[in-house]
Amino acid sequence: MANISVSIPLTQKSFYDTTSAKANADRINNIIKPKYGKIIDNISKITNVPSELIYSFVFIESRGSETAETPYAVGLLQLSPATASDVLIKEKGLGRLEKEESEMLKKYLGGRYELIANVKPNQKTIGKTFITREDLLKPELNLLIGSILLSQMINEFTEDGKVRLDKIAVIYNTGRFSKVGKEAIAHSGTTDELITKIPQGQADYITKLVGKHSLMEGIV
Amino acid sequence: MTPKTTKGLIIGGLLLATSLVVIYFRKQLKLLSEACYYISGGVVHALGMDNVSITIFLKVTNESDLTIDLSNMMFKVYVNKMYVTKIVKPEKQKILSKADVIIKLDFQFNPQDLLRAGLANIAPILYDKEKLVIDIKGSLSARTGIVTLRDFPIEESITLKEILAPSPDGNKCKKKTA
Numbered sequence: 001m002a003n004i005s006v007s008i009p010l011t012q013k014s015f016y017d018t019t020s021a022k023a024n025a026d027r028i029n030n031i032i033k034p035k036y037g038k039i040i041d042n043i044s045k046i047t048n049v050p051s052e053l054i055y056s057f058v059f060i061e062s063r064g065s066e067t068a069e070t071p072y073a074v075g076l077l078q079l080s081p082a083t084a085s086d087v088l089i090k091e092k093g094l095g096r097l098e099k100e101e102s103e104m105l106k107k108y109l110g111g112r113y114e115l116i117a118n119v120k121p122n123q124k125t126i127g128k129t130f131i132t133r134e135d136l137l138k139p140e141l142n143l144l145i146g147s148i149l150l151s152q153m154i155n156e157f158t159e160d161g162k163v164r165l166d167k168i169a170v171i172y173n174t175g176r177f178s179k180v181g182k183e184a185i186a187h188s189g190t191t192d193e194l195i196t197k198i199p200q201g202q203a204d205y206i207t208k209l210v211g212k213h214s215l216m217e218g219i220v
Numbered sequence: 221m222t223p224k225t226t227k228g229l230i231i232g233g234l235l236l237a238t239s240l241v242v243i244y245f246r247k248q249l250k251l252l253s254e255a256c257y258y259i260s261g262g263v264v265h266a267l268g269m270d271n272v273s274i275t276i277f278l279k280v281t282n283e284s285d286l287t288i289d290l291s292n293m294m295f296k297v298y299v300n301k302m303y304v305t306k307i308v309k310p311e312k313q314k315i316l317s318k319a320d321v322i323i324k325l326d327f328q329f330n331p332q333d334l335l336r337a338g339l340a341n342i343a344p345i346l347y348d349k350e351k352l353v354i355d356i357k358g359s360l361s362a363r364t365g366i367v368t369l370r371d372f373p374i375e376e377s378i379t380l381k382e383i384l385a386p387s388p389d390g391n392k393c394k395k396k397t398a
Contacts, residue, residue, distance in 0.1 A: 005309045007327045
């Protein structure tokens with residue numbers, strides 16, 4: 001990657017007012033950081049995803065609860081076992097799985113790591129879900145796989161040196177194969193234009209993440 | 221030479237080698253922590269009443285003998301002391317030993333937002349380039365194979381005039397302040 005950046009806010013629209021923005025920052029700094037700060041800093045270092053972005057997604061997805069579960073997703077970054085499996089296969093296929101990431105995965109997956117180790121260049125799937133819901137309840141593993149997913153999205157959705165965190169927010173929330181996800185991927189206009197085209201839930205996700213008084217604006 | 225003398229020489233040699241390695245890395249760590257930076261220039265893409273778009277070039281020099289990876293870069297931008305944007309760079313930039321790298325900081329803002337936030341009058345600062353002062357405050361991590369310096373502070377203040385016509389004297393390398 002060469003000199004890419006994101007300038008925040010991406011839109012002047014806001015989901016949070018100043019009072020709730022302060023409360024959010026307090027929760028991150030006083031509850032989430034003391035509990036997961038060391039893990040997040042380390043994962044940020046090895047995946048190269050800014051720690052602020054990881055904190056923001058953790059806050060939106062689970063409010064910092066490692067036991068958060070829905071029928072579809074689990075843990076701090078609310079991943080599904082199928083998505084988590086595909087993310088790791090894709091990362092290995094792209095040749096981007098770093099040594100420290102591999103070591104961490106071996107620690108949690110044991111013999112299942114072989115499935116990743118045997119992936120061939122450019123392979124995107126092995127047609128098998130090998131990450132379990134129990135795996136994703138482990139904070140470090142959940143944060144590692146979620147951050148790898150974010151790094152893949154940063155790589156994919158950087159346009160003219162600008163990271164489209166608005167698109168990443170929508171796709172993280174709905175998946176790339178949903179109608180809204182496809183619409184976000186194809187969108188070539190501004191963040192404000194994207195917000196007007198998509199349902200309120202995803203528009204809110206964008207303004208929570210990168211709007212005025214957003215999480216990305218408020219941390220640090 | 222007796223076995224005892226040989227053993228003593230080996231231990232002495234190992235201690236000396238270890239000390240030299242420690243001294244070397246301490247020196248490199250010091251140089252790393254003193255990596256310096258300055259704003260080397262910039263480009264103004266737009267300067268209007270409803271849109272200002274600027275790219276600033278922040279030059280960081282690595283004076284150590286080790287290659288450094290810069291990461292976790294975050295910068296807040298203030299115009300005449302008023303916060304306008306935050307720039308996050310989700311990438312790693314490598315600086316080879318005794319070399320430098322240019323970090324591009326792109327940002328834009330709507331001057332009307334500054335008016336709404338309490339600035340009395342935007343016109344004089346847009347049209348008098350000496351009166352438009354940009355402050356960059358942020359941090360980054362600098363990492364070598366064995367050492368990571370977290371939250372390396374970056375703090376620079378520059379007028380629009382200086383960005384557009386940097387004076388050679390103004391390009392003084394600024395050391396870490398903390």
